Amino acid sequence: MAERTWWRLGWRNLGRNRRRSVITAVALAVGYFSVVVLVGWWDGVVVEMINNGTGILTGQLQLHDAEYLPDRSVYRTLGGDAGVDVPALLARVTADPAVAAAAPRVYGGGLVSSGAATAAAAFLGVDPDLEPHVSRIMSTLTDGRVPARGAKELLIGSEMARILGVKPGEQVVVVAPAVDGSMGNDLFIVSGIFATGMADLDRTFALVPIDALQALMVLDSGRVHEIAAAVPNPWNAPQAAARLDSVLAGTTPPLAVESWTSLRPELVEYAQLSESFNWVLLVIIFGMAIFGVANTMLMSTFERRREFALLLALGSLPNGIVRSVLYEAIALGAIGLLAGAVVTLPVLVWWHHAPPDLSRFVGDFTMAGALVRPVLRVEYPWSMMVEAAVALFVTAALAAVYPAIRASRVAPADTLSGR
Amino acid sequence: MVGLLLAASVHAASAQESARDIVDRVDRLLRGNSSRGTMRMDIVTVHWSRSMEMRIWSLGTKYALIRVTAPQKDAGTATLKAGTDIWNYLPRVDRTIKLPPSLMSASWMGSHFTNDDLVKESRMIDDYDITIGFDGERDGVEVWEFVLVPKPEAAVVWGKVVEQVRKRDLMPLWANYYDDRGELARTLRFEDFRTMGGRLVPAKMVVLPADKPGESTTITYADLEFDVPLDPSFFSLRRLQRDAGSD
Numbered sequence: 310m311a312e313r314t315w316w317r318l319g320w321r322n323l324g325r326n327r328r329r330s331v332i333t334a335v336a337l338a339v340g341y342f343s344v345v346v347l348v349g350w351w352d353g354v355v356v357e358m359i360n361n362g363t364g365i366l367t368g369q370l371q372l373h374d375a376e377y378l379p380d381r382s383v384y385r386t387l388g389g390d391a392g393v394d395v396p397a398l399l400a401r402v403t404a405d406p407a408v409a410a411a412a413p414r415v416y417g418g419g420l421v422s423s424g425a426a427t428a429a430a431a432f433l434g435v436d437p438d439l440e441p442h443v444s445r446i447m448s449t450l451t452d453g454r455v456p457a458r459g460a461k462e463l464l465i466g467s468e469m470a471r472i473l474g475v476k477p478g479e480q481v482v483v484v485a486p487a488v489d490g491s492m493g494n495d496l497f498i499v500s501g502i503f504a505t506g507m508a509d510l511d512r513t514f515a516l517v518p519i520d521a522l523q524a525l526m527v528l529d530s531g532r533v534h535e536i537a538a539a540v541p542n543p544w545n546a547p548q549a550a551a552r553l554d555s556v557l558a559g560t561t562p563p564l565a566v567e568s569w570t571s572l573r574p575e576l577v578e579y580a581q582l583s584e585s586f587n588w589v590l591l592v593i594i595f596g597m598a599i600f601g602v603a604n605t606m607l608m609s610t611f612e613r614r615r616e617f618a619l620l621l622a623l624g625s626l627p628n629g630i631v632r633s634v635l636y637e638a639i640a641l642g643a644i645g646l647l648a649g650a651v652v653t654l655p656v657l658v659w660w661h662h663a664p665p666d667l668s669r670f671v672g673d674f675t676m677a678g679a680l681v682r683p684v685l686r687v688e689y690p691w692s693m694m695v696e697a698a699v700a701l702f703v704t705a706a707l708a709a710v711y712p713a714i715r716a717s718r719v720a721p722a723d724t725l726s727g728r
Numbered sequence: 729m730v731g732l733l734l735a736a737s738v739h740a741a742s743a744q745e746s747a748r749d750i751v752d753r754v755d756r757l758l759r760g761n762s763s764r765g766t767m768r769m770d771i772v773t774v775h776w777s778r779s780m781e782m783r784i785w786s787l788g789t790k791y792a793l794i795r796v797t798a799p800q801k802d803a804g805t806a807t808l809k810a811g812t813d814i815w816n817y818l819p820r821v822d823r824t825i826k827l828p829p830s831l832m833s834a835s836w837m838g839s840h841f842t843n844d845d846l847v848k849e850s851r852m853i854d855d856y857d858i859t860i861g862f863d864g865e866r867d868g869v870e871v872w873e874f875v876l877v878p879k880p881e882a883a884v885v886w887g888k889v890v891e892q893v894r895k896r897d898l899m900p901l902w903a904n905y906y907d908d909r910g911e912l913a914r915t916l917r918f919e920d921f922r923t924m925g926g927r928l929v930p931a932k933m934v935v936l937p938a939d940k941p942g943e944s945t946t947i948t949y950a951d952l953e954f955d956v957p958l959d960p961s962f963f964s965l966r967r968l969q970r971d972a973g974s975d
Binding site for chain 2: 420429482492495
């Protein structure tokens with residue numbers, strides 16, 4: 310018989326017990342739906358983790374003096390003791406096509422005292438106009454306002470505010486060792502309080518206008534420790550870093566450009582871990598489906614053993630029978646995939662734009678040091694949608710192999726005579 | 729470090745004295761009842777160097793007050809130690825700050841001493857098991873070298889301390905401080921042994937941090953008086969803020 314005929318035979322056989330065929334196809338469809346949606350959810354969590362891990366403070370790209378990390382010595386400013394032309398350097402960084410914005414930063418360590426209590430602090434000198442384009446830390450303001458350029462004001466974390474017992478508008482003493490060896494100290498006003506939800510940031514960080522921190526630490530206006538840049542698609546950051554690295558090569562003292570993937574390797578590792586977990590999920594779900602489909606196929610071929618016997622008796626080759634059963638399974642897979650896709654795609658679109666918000670039931674949590682909201686926003690798992698479709702067909706075909714072989718081996722005489 | 733000023737009178741050591749007794753003697757040499765003096769602190773780092781002059785008062789191991797008198801920019805800055813607490817007075821903003829525990833291991837006044845060095849008040853023999861690592865002549869001087877290993881329950885930051893003591897007058901010559909992993913963290917050198925306030929003391933003390941070659945902090949005492957009449961009430965926050973006439 311021709312190939313077409315075996316296909317038609319396989320297809321028509323699906324209609325012989327429609328209810329059973331529908332149930333099996335639904336099982337495959339549910340498997341497809343589960344894999345794709347679960348992976349989409351998980352991708353959403355990873356994207357949120359990366360966005361928060363890099364977007365709250367780190368930025369997706371950072372420029373330092375080559376010796377600045379990991380010790381973060383306050384003396385290691387960009388361009389050494391002479392400093393750099395900060396606006397010009399910012400312009401060169403933002404000229405990269407992947408970079409949306411850049412902002413200069415100065416870091417210092419010291420303490421903040423309200424008189425009644427004193428807390429160790431990590432001072433971050435920021436440009437109040439540029440910083441919001443690079444990081445979201447200033448937009449997590451819960452009380453008061455952000456510090457004004459040039460003013461002796463600071464924005465502190467909620468936990469530090471609690472330890473110090475201060476509210477916006479109150480005066481604190483700020484002490485920070487200066488680069489000339491003296492002990493910089495001055496009175497500052499708490500302009501506002503931020504809450505990122507990250508315990509470390511909220512307890513230790515204090516944001517100060519960059520010029521005010523430079524004055525306190527006896528740094529010239531050209532001396533900054535870092536230029537942080539925003540790359541809207543975080544996965545483009547490594548290439549952007551490489552491009553900037555070659556653009557800025559030859560600067561003395563040398564600069565180092567690093568993307569979040571090297572600054573926050575734990576985030577990359579987590580993303581990779583979750584990717585391999587996706588494969589485990591795929592194998593488990595379709596591995597279970599194989600047995601369901603195999604069971605159905607075994608039953609339907611057993612019921613049809615007399616037909617197979619007749620076909621063999623009429624001179625069909627066992628090979629053809631194997632094919633008709635395999636084609637039947639593949640057709641079943643096609644129906645399952647169609648049903649699965651019809652259900653999955655709208656759900657993906659829906660949960661991408663209006664994700665289920667579980668924050669009523671669970672609070673925010675941190676993953677690899679990054680904050681994640683319990684909002685199950687799915688990312689479109691394009692490659693997994695294809696991979697799951699392939700897995701679905703492979704499942705259907707694999708499940709049919711054993712029933713097909715058995716069908717092709719029925720003994721015609723015995724079966725037809727009812728023995 | 730404050731303890732260094734607090735010398736007690738020393739008798740020549742007899743050879744029969746145990747290592748423990750000698751270390752305790754040296755330890756007590758650096759402590760005492762009360763003292764008053766002036767000192768200079770020279771800090772050298774690879775980025776900057778600076779000198780400060782200070783007045784210092786101490787009572788036992790519990791109380792100390794140190795006030796910067798020069799340079800003008802820092803004059804009036806003062807540190808008060810009472811028990812395990814440290815307060816700093818900042819004249820520029822006229823505020824007193826109590827140091828949080830998390831900053832105990834941070835640098836004191838930009839020097840290579842830590843705040844912890846200021847507050848440490850337990851005796852060496854209580855915290856360390858002591859053995860003699862060397863007994864004999866080094867560079868023509870009869871010395872002992874004591875190896876101090878912290879007792880399991882001792883709350884100390886060092887993994888090991890080796891201290892060289894001159895037999896002749898029981899003056900410490902140097903001490904090496906090792907971290908938990910057995911790596912040298914810093915060296916303390918004692919120099920310029922002079923009689924001050926009626927006692928033989930090392931008038932100069934140099935700290936050499938092992939991880940920062942080329943950097944040092946040197947403390948040189950200009951004058952010292954011992955067993956001066958001081959009362960715990962002297963070491964008050966009010967005194968910390970008062971600029972003149974503290975003595």
